[in-house]
Amino acid sequence: MDDRVGNPALAGSGPATASRVRPVMAVLGAAGASHCMNDLLQSLIPAVYPVLKSEFALSFGQIGLITLTFQLTASLLQPFVGAYTDRNPKPYSLPLGMCVTMAGLVVLASAPNFGLILLAAGMVGVGSSIFHPEASRVARLASGGRYGFAQSVFQVGGNGGTALGPLLAAFVVVPDGQRSIAWFALVALAAIFVLTGMSRWYAAHLGAVRRKAVTSSVEGLPRRKVLIAVFVLMLLVFSKYIYLSSLTSYYTFYLISKFGLSKQDALVHLFIFLGAVAVGTAVGGPIGDRIGRKPVIWCSILGVLPFTLLLPYADLTWTTVLSVVIGVVLASAFSAILVFAQEMMPTKVGMISGLFFGFAFGMAGLGAAVLGLFADQFGIVAVYRICSFLPVLGLLTWFLPNVSEKR
Template sequence: MEKDIAESPKIPSNNINSSKAGKAVYPILIAISISHLLNDTLQSIIPAIYPVVKESFSLNFAQIGLITLTFQLAASIFQPFVGFYTDRKPKPFSLAIGMGFTLIGLILLSVAPSFEFLIFSVGLVGIGSSIFHPEASRVAHMASGGRRGMAQSVFQLGGNFGSSIGPLLAALIIVPYGQLNIVWFSALAILAIFILFNIGKWYQRKVKIKARRPSVEHNIFHNLSQKKVFISVGILMVLIFSKYIYLVSMTSYYTFYMIHKFGASVQDSQVYLFIFLFAITAGTIIGGPLGDRIGRKYVIWGSILGVAPFSLLLPHMNLFWTVILTIPIGVILASAFSAILVYAQELFPGKVGMISGLFFGYAFGLAGIGSALLGSLADRTSIEYVYQICAYLPLIGLITAFLPNIGKD
C-alpha cells in the first residue's frame, strides 16, 4: 500500500531509492520525538508513584502488579488494531486525540479516592498510549527519508528520555507533596496535544500528496518465503519477551529492590531508577543508525545477549556496584527495540502501522503481564529472588542466530 512509503515533501520522484531519499524531515522527526518524550514522561509517572500509592492505599505487590497490568493491557490491546486500521485509512489527528485520553487519565489519577478508581485512571492513560504509538511510529517512518533505523532511534530516544525523567520529576513533585500534585503534569499533556495537532497537519498534507501518486511502489527488502517470515516474527517476539520481562523487573520493582535490600529512601530509590532509565536513553540512539550501517540482526544479537554478563552479576553486588551495573545494562538493552521494529517492518513492507502497533502492543502487554506475575512472585518469595530469576532472561538472546539475513543483515 502506498500509504506507508517514507517520503520527504521535497522529493519529486516516486522512487524511494533515489539519491534524495536520504533527506529526512528532521523538524518532524524532532517534533514527534519530543511528543514521545512528553507521552512517556506521563506514562512513567505511574510506576514512579508506586511507593506513594502503596502506602496511601495499603497495597501489596500483587496489587501493584495489577496496576501495571491494567495500564499495559490498555496500552497494548488496541495498538495492532489502530495500526491495521490506519494503514488503510490514515487518521492524522488521532495523535492529538490519544493524548486527550492521557490528559483525562492524569487528572483523574491525581484525585483517585480508591484502588478501583486508580485502576480506571491508569487504564485511560494506557488507551491514550495505544492510540499514540502506531501513528507516531508511522510519522517517524514517513519522515525518515529512507533511513528507517535512524528515524526509529530518534523517535525512541524521546520516549526513553521521557521515561527516565518521569521518576525524577515524581521524586521532586509527587513523593514529597502527595498524589494530588500529579495534576501539574497535565500541562505536559496539553503541550503534547498542541505539538501533535501541528504534526497532524503535516501528516494530512502527506496523505493528500500520496493520494495523488498512486503509482508509488514499495521497496522489497527480502525474498523470504511466508514460512520463514512468520518464523522470523516468532523469534522477534521471543526476543521482545526476553527484553521486556527483564525491563519490567527494573522499571516496576527496582525502587522496591533498592529500598528492601539496601535500605535506600524512597527519593534515593527514584534517583537510582532515573540513572538506569537515563542509561536506556543514552543507548537508544545507537541501535537504529548502527542497524542501518552494519545490519539489524547484529545489533539485535549484541543488544540482548550482551546484557547477560551484567544481569547475572547484578543480584550479587553491593549498592555502589548495583547502580554502576545498571548503566551498561540500560545502554546495551536500549539498542534492541529500534532494530527489532525496523527488522519486522522490513519483513512486511507496507504494513508500518500494523507492525508498529503489533510490536509496541505486544511489548506493553508483556510488560503488564510480567509485572503482575513478578509482583505475585515477590509476595510469595522476596524482591531479591525476583532479580535472581530475571538475571537469566537475556540468555534467550542466543536464538537471534536463527534470524535470516535480510538487507545488510
C-alpha cells in the same frame, strides 16, 4: 523523473531513496518531543507506586495489577489501531490520544480508591495505544530512508520521557502526595499542541502513506520465513521487556529493601537507569543502519547476559554501574527489532508498529503482575535472580534471516 526525488514526504519507499532525500528533522524532532512527553506521563504510574503503596496500603500484587491494567489496555488496542490506520490514516488521532491520557492523569490525581486507580491506569493505556502506531508511522515517513535513525530519534524521545518521569515524581509527587499528579496535565497540554502541528504535516502528505511500498530489504523471502522471523522478533521483545519490567516496576523497591535507600534516592537511581535506556536507544538505530539489524540484536539481547547475572549479587555502587550497562546494551535492540519487522511487511507499517509496541507493553504488564506476585511470595531480591537468565533467549536471533547485505 522519479517523483520521490527531493520530496521528503515521499521518502522511505525503499533503500534507493536513502541517498537522494534527507530526513525531515522538524517532523522527527516533533515526533521525538511528543514521544518524550507521552512516555513521561505514562512513566508517572510506576514512578508513584511508592506513594500509592503508602497511601492505599497496596500489596506488591496490587502494584502489579495496576501495571497489568495499563499495559494490557495499551497492548490489546495498538495492533488494531495500527491495522485500521494502515487502511484509513487518521492524522488527528494523535492529539485525541493525548487528550485521553490527560483525562487519565486527572482521574489518577483524585482517585479515592483502588478501583479508580485502575481506571486511570486504563485511560492512560488507551491514550498510549492511539499515540504509538501513528506516531511511529510519521517517524518512518519523515525518515528519508534512514529508518533506524528515525526510529531511534522517536524512541529516544520516549525513553527520555520515561527517565524524566521518576525524577519529576521524586521532587513533585513524593513531597506533596497523590494530588500533585494533576500538575502534569500541563505537560499533556503541551503535547497536544505539538501533536496538532505534526498531524497537519502528516495530513498534507497522506499520499505517501497510501502508496504501496515498492521495494523491501527482504523482498523475495517466502511468507513462511517472514512469519517465523516476526515470531522470533516477538520472542526477543518478550525477553527484553520482561526484564525491563522487573526494573521499571520494582527497582525502587529493590534498592529500598536491599540497601535501605529513601524513596527519593531510589527514584534518582531509577532515573539513572532509565537515562541509560535512552542512551542505548539513541545509538541502536543508527548502528543498525550501518551494520545491519541482526548484529545489533545479537549484541543487545545475548550480550547483556553477563551483566544481568551479576546484578543480584552486587553492592550498591556496582548495582548502579551494572544497571547503566544493562540499560544501554539492552535498549539498543528495540529500534533494530522494530525496523527489521517493518521491512518484513513494508505495506503494514501501522499494524507492525502497533503489534510490537502493544506486545512490548503487554509483556511488560504481564511481567509486572507475575513478578509482583513472585515478590510477595519469595522476596524482591529473588525476582532479579530469576530474571537474570532471560537474555539467554537472545540465542533465538540465529533463526532470523540474513538480510543486511540486501539493503
